[in-house]
Amino acid sequence: MNNTFFKIDWLSILLFTLLVGLGWLSIYSTTLTDAEAKNYFDLSTFYGKQLLWIILSFVIILFVLTIESKFYERFSSIIYVFSLILLLGLLFFGKTINGQTAWYSFGSFSLQPAEFAKATVVLAVAKYLSGLNVNINKFRHQVNVFLIIAIPVLLILLQPDTGSALVYFSLLIALYREGLPGFYIWGVILAITIFVGVLVLGSTLTSIAFGLIFISIIYFRKKRKNSILKPVLIGILCFGFIFSVNFIYNSVLKPHQKERFEVLINPNADTKSSGYNLYQSEVAIGSGGLTGKGFLNGTQKQGKFVPEQHTDYIFTTVGEEFGFVGSAIVVLLFVAFLSRILYLAERQKRTFSRVYGYGVFGIIFIHFFVNIGMVTGLIPTIGIPLPFFSYGGSGLWGFTILIFIFLKLDADRQKLGS
Known part of the structure; x- marks a missing residue:
């Protein structure tokens, strides 16, 4: 010891x-x-x-x-x-x-x-x-x-x-x-991108966008005389996933999980129900301004407007009472700690x-x-x-x-x- x-x-x-x-x-x-x-x-x-x-x-x-x-x-x-x-x-x-x-x-x-x-x-x-x-x-x-x-x-x-x-x-x-192999991480990132893309743009526009990307990749690989097998296989998997997103969204996700994506896509659509938590969170953080309202002086906090503020939404207290400066200090402390680890x-x-x-x-x-x-x-x-x-x-x-x-x-x- x-x-x-x-x-x-x-x-x-x-x-x-x-x-x-x-x-x-x-x-x-x-x-x-x-x-x-x-x-x-x-x-x-x-x-x-x-x-x-x-x-x-x-x-x-x-x-x-x-x-x-x-x-x-x-x-x-x-x-x-x-x-x-x-x-x-x-x-x-x-x-x-x-x-x-x-x-x-x-x-x-x-x-x-x-x-x-x-x-x-x-x-x-x-x-x-x-x-x-x-x-x-x-x-x-x-x-x-x-x-x-x-x-x-x-x-x-x-x-x-x-x-x-x-x-x-x-x-x-x-x-x-x-x-x-890096394709595991890139696969997760690609799946998330496709999922959000379909929810925001729809299956057709997302397919067109990815189609243009894969055509460009195949063209340049052929020009350099590289194998096109891997991008073709990835493309088939991506298009299969694109046309599966709506099924996953409507038949697999639970109602409260679908609400969370709807709030992300359109946060101002329902600020009194499914979007209430996020709306109040943004209001609390935004009201802090540059330097905040001061320790113990958060009005949003005192009014209990942000649900579960002491748990998952605790950062809203930092934003409201210490503003952008205080929030930046907390973020920098986390970054410093993570960098040290x-x-x-x-x-x-x-x-x-x-x-x-x-x-x-x-x-x-x-x-x-x-x-x-x-x-x-x-x-x-x-x-x-x-x-x-x-x-x-x-x-x-x-x-x-x-x-x-x-x-x-x-x-x-x-x-x-x-």
Whole structure:
């Protein structure tokens, strides 16, 4: 532990502490009312509970840093299986809140296993990819690693918690760094582009646009005497998907999921019903102007106009009370933290530690990117919290464990060797 104290990356800890502290101030401001006594440790309030969870998270940090680094690699498979058992157990013993059976209830305390499963899945993926003779370019190994990710995703979808399940797509970043063919990532990007394109432009215009693109690609490849087989096959798949989008949209997506896409396409169409959350979110952020209305002075917040503002929409409090300047500072802190994690991941001597570091980066990045994009209307509403800011003990503890396992691995990188 003493060795870890001197070698741990203190810049990461500083950024982590700043983000957690600003997150608690945002929750405090969002949930404080004039009727409440300003007792920071009042456990009947959201900010009181969050402060307790923050204090306990530092106990968790000490525990994580005390454990030997080799433990996380040696027992990663057992930890992964244990997390699957917890996720499966929710189907029989879980508590249902807002239509999701995602929590174990212990009196007034609830625990969400999906938040802790992020770290266990990243450990399992890192363990597999660091194995002897494992080559992510081989299809067999790709299938195996995708299965490691897919099993918890399916269990989370059964809760159902689509937002938490989508987070695991971020592990493609770690897999790509280790040599996964790029067409997986480009395939996801292309599928999203086609889906949104059909919803906005319709199947005919989208087909024409993609047709012109593929004709141009085939023309230039033939001119350079390159094979046209790959673009032809990709084109056939794309056109097949284009004419499947309407079926997926009308027959597969649930009504509330379709509403989210409709709000994204036309945010002003129904600001009193399906588009209410986004409209109020944009109003709150926009009303902050350049420097904001000041801490505790947000009028939109005081009027409780933004639903669930202490959880998924917590960033609206930052925008309203601290304006563009405050929002930019928070975004820059996240960027600095993510950049630091990426730097630490790249300097690792061992595959296990490097893959785990990239997994940490990917999960925090997707949470940050999706949440900010959601509250500003750039992407559809998805129930993904903002790390360190959104209210919740399971989320905070899950991120804490995820991050500090990596910081422990980084601190011991010389000792662990190549």
